[in-house]
Amino acid sequence: MTEPAIRISEVHKAYGSRRVLDGISLDLARGTKLGLIGPAASGKSVLCKLVCGLEQPDRGEIEVFGERIVGKREVDLGPLRRRIGMLFQNYALFDFLTVEQNVAFPLEQGAAGTLSAETIAERVAARLRAVGLAGSEAKLTAELSGGMKKRVGIARATVADAELVIYDEPSAGLDPVTTQKIYDLLSADQARTGATVLAISSDVAALAGFVDEIAFLYDHRVVYRGPAATIADAPNALVRQFVRGDLEGPLDQAGPGMASLDRSIK
Amino acid sequence: MSNRIEALGSAALSLVRAGVELWRVYVSTIAGVMRGFSRRKDRRGHGGRARQSRAQSELVRQLHAIGNKSIVFIVITLGALGMVMTYQACLQLGRVTGDYSQVGSQLLRLIISDFGPTLTAMMLATRVGAGIAAEIGSMKVTEQIDALRMSGVLPIDYLIVPRFIACLVMMLMLAVLGSAVMYAAGGLTAKYSFGVNPNTFFDLSFIRPRHLVLFVVKCLAYGAAIPIVAGFCGLRARGSSEGVGWATTAAVIGSSFAVIVLDFILSASALWLTGGDL
Amino acid sequence: MISGIGAAALRIAQEVGGIVLLTGQVLRALVPRPGAGAWIDGRELWKNLYKMGNRSVPIVVLTAFFAGALMMLQAGPFVKKFGATGLAGWGAGYAVLREIGPILIALMFSGRVGANNTAELSTMTVTEQLDGLRALAIDPVRFLVVPRVIAMVAMLVALTVIGDLVALVGAAVVGKAMLEIDFSTMYYSIVDNLKPYDFLHGVYKSIAFGFAIAMSSCYFGVTVRGGAVGVGKAVNAAVVASAVSIMLLDFFLTYLSA
Known part of the structure; x- marks a missing residue:
């Protein structure tokens, strides 16, 4: 039980000329819960798909439960995938x-x-x-x-x-009451099975109440990782601004367009 | 100029890549069919019953969707074609010789060796090809394909193999039906528009075993090509609703064109193999 | 069973009715009304003419070539058996010009242009772009459907003319390569035995085919419901409806014009 549930090292991924992930490294110990936050299109969902082998990285290594998944054939990935549960962003029912x-x-x-x-x-x-x-x-x-x-x-x-459960936006598009119910359900489940959890959400407050740690994805890599409970007071200014929703700060949230929007508001 | 060449080169490259991918889908499908057979043998009696019964009910569902639901469509379209072809043939013969005695037997020869299977396949490429691509394409863009893969299921085994088998079987059945309807419709036209005696028209004596062999070979070729091309187009769908639309369009064009090209290859080989004595 | 047939018949009747209604709207929009703004959006028409015509030339040319070649192959056994090289061009040409050419080209056109058009219109419909047009007081039928109908009819006729010629070339090539019929024999066989009317017969049927393809592809495009799944189903329904109407129209027109 020494090897981590997920070990991602130096993973690069691009679609055509669009960079998505640029040298991501991330470890996740068994039985822990990690939340993944970051601006839109920062590669959170792609990261989840890479972990399941649904997409292949351009470069880098990914191990799940000590098993290397990069370059494996579809047929051989089956047994590993059955140990992973995934909630897709748009349900995929x-x-x-x-x-x-x-x-x-x-x-x-x-x-x-x-x-x-x-x-x-x-x-x-x-x-x-x-x-x-x-x-x-x-x-x-x-x-x-x-x-x-x-x-x-x-x-x-x-x-x-499943020994590893991945939740891609478990609360997107839901009202606050339903959101809370969903997170209560996720917590109860995790307590019962002791599974490793990787969760993505834009609703940082609700997510922080569920996971142990939060990682912040920005500019195609992980720029911060720390305990969930104190995420709003994180030492990293980028994270503080993102979590609190401040307008002033180092975060360039959506490129130049956003900056001109800022100017026009002022 | 160099831009043009570059564009041409990249178009050619993507065509080659698509061809290779299409070939891989075909090989994986055949492998999936084989796996399906061997699995049935060693799973008999224990375990996996739920999965196996699901696979069987899926096959039945596809047989129904591809076969039964195409019956009306095939009868209408091939019936109309049979009437028109007989009408045009008689019209032209009337202009030249006025002898209608050979119309029925020659029409039957043409229907069995070419028109029956080919036109049925053209119609199926439209209805079934578009249907398969629309279904699989929307599953692709709503991530249902990824959800399948997460359960350790191979999308080709689960989605394309049952459609492949169903299409092979139903192509043969529907081609028989379509040919019969075409011939009957032709007979009616000949009788009521040109006064040809049905006994002269429905003359089976010109049919030889080689015509029937060609009929079956063509059916099998078309029946294999349509679901593979359409499934391939569906699996390549990207984006959202627009991607599904594109995939469906590509499937109609791709599978119809595959039918035409296969028809040419098979007809030419048949003519060459028999030395023109077909 | 019986209720199933009834329901299917009702659904078909509903769709045929919908297509007829849309046809009425299109025809009304075609009548110029003074003071009602631009008759047809010129840019939209030009764009569609270019897109539908130009982009389907390769597939139509290929299809037509094979169609001609196939008809020649079917004539092959007669030629070999009776040595009737002089009649091969006549037989293949007659079949190509009157039936096989226009039908196959229309089917491919329906797949390439009709299906594409349905995909485009239905994507616009499910992303509420049509409602956006209505909110700007622009009639989607006049703005989107009418130019497409005109473009499809015009382009199918043009492509049928091109395709017929290519098909005859295809027949000649196969005749030469597989049946050893000279090009000149082929040429005289076609010119001596076929009348200009045989050619026109196919072309004027293509007007009707083009209209049928346009109406069914636009109808299923603007009435689509329900996201990506709906778009796929709409395209599927449009190509099936086009194929059925091509065959039925072919039947009626052939009888009417004999």
Whole structure:
């Protein structure tokens, strides 16, 4: 249990001429919860996809549970991916399956298909009860509200008791009350399974109440990492400004356009 | 000028890259079909039942979506074509000789060795090709493909293999149906517009085994090409709704063109192999 | 089962009705009204003419070449059996000019231009750009649909004319390469046996095909609902509707003009 859950070293990634990640290094110990914050398009989601091997980096090394994933073939990544649960930013629920079938999917496909139908049904029902969706089993995902879709996504990400869970914007587009409910649910889950968690969110206050540590992504790399509880008083001026939402500061949030907006406001 | 050459070069390069990728999709699909067969053998009786029954119900769903739902479409379009072709042929023959006795048997020869399978495939490329690309393309842009991969599922095995098998089977069935409808529609036209005796028209004596072989070979080639090209276009979709639109368009064009080119290759080889005695 | 058929019939009737209504709106917009602003947006029309015509030339030329070649291949056995080299050009030319050429070119045009147009319009619809136009008091039918309809009809006719010629070349090339028919034999076989009307027959059918493709592709583009999934479905529906209407129109026009 000595090796970390995730070890990212010197990872570079670009799409065409657009740089996304520029020499990122990040370690995450097992059983800990790390929050990832940063301005829009700073490469947070791409980082999550790199960890699962959904995208390949241009350069650098990524190890998950001590296993190198760079350059691996799609077929060989399967067993590792089954140990990871992922909540996608836009849910990515299967629109041709019902709620129940969506949640059952990782169990049916995973673990070499050794689970019996009864076990799967039991675990799916338990998970749906836990996220408060009992009674919606037979609905198609198109009939659900945003908050319900998130919860189905969470149920699907956690149903196989993944050792590493990645949440990409678990609270985006939700009202404050639902947001709090979602985070309570995530905390309860993590306490139960002891899984390693990597969470992205723009809602820093809610995120800080959930994770142990927060890393700040800026200008294609990690510029700060520190305890979540004191993030608003971080020694790094960039982070302080981003978290507090100050207008004055070193942060050039959206390039030159934003600067001229600032001027016109003044 | 150098800009032009550069643009041409990069276009050629991307075409080559697309070709290589298309080939990889094809190989992976065949490998997926093989895996599906071997998996069925060793999974019998224990474990994996849920997955296997899901795979079977998916295949049935695709057979229905590709086959049954195309029946009306095929009957209407090929029926109209059969009537028109007979009409035009009789019209021209009437101008020259006025002898209609060969129309039916020659039409049947043409339908079986070419028009039946090819026009059915053109129609399927439109309906099924666009459908496959739209479905897989929207799954791609909504990250459902990534969600599949997260469960350790190969998107090609899960999405393209059932469509591939269904399309192979249904192409053959629908081509038989389409050819029959075309021939029957032609017979009706000949009878009611030109007074050709149905007994003379429905003359099967010109059909030889080699025509039937060509029919089956063409069906298999088209049935394999359409889902591969369309699935490939769907998997390449990028962005959001616009990307899905592009993928669907590319699939219609790509699979229709594949049908035309395959038809040319197969017809020319058949003519060459038989020394013109087809 | 029966209720399923009924529902399907209702849906088809609804869509046919929608297309007819949109056609009415387009035709009304085509009648110039004094004082109602610009008749047609010239820039939009020019842009579409260029885009739809120019960009589909390669695919139409390739398709037409293969279509001609295929018809020659089908005539091959007769030529070999009866030595009727003088009639091959006539048979292939007749089939190409009257039926196979216009139909295949229209199908490819529907795939290239019609489907693309549906994708573009439906993306505009789902991103609420059409509502944006309405908010500016611009009629989307007049501004977006009418130029596209005109451009598609004009371009399909032009492409059919080009395509017919290319198809005859394709037939001649295959005739020479596989059946050893001289180009001159082919030329006289076509010129002596075919009348200008055979050529016109195909061209004037392409006017109707172009209109049908334009109407169904625009209709499914502006009535789309529901994001990326909806766009894919709209394109699919548009190409299917185009194919059915091409075949049915072909049938009726052939009978009417015999």
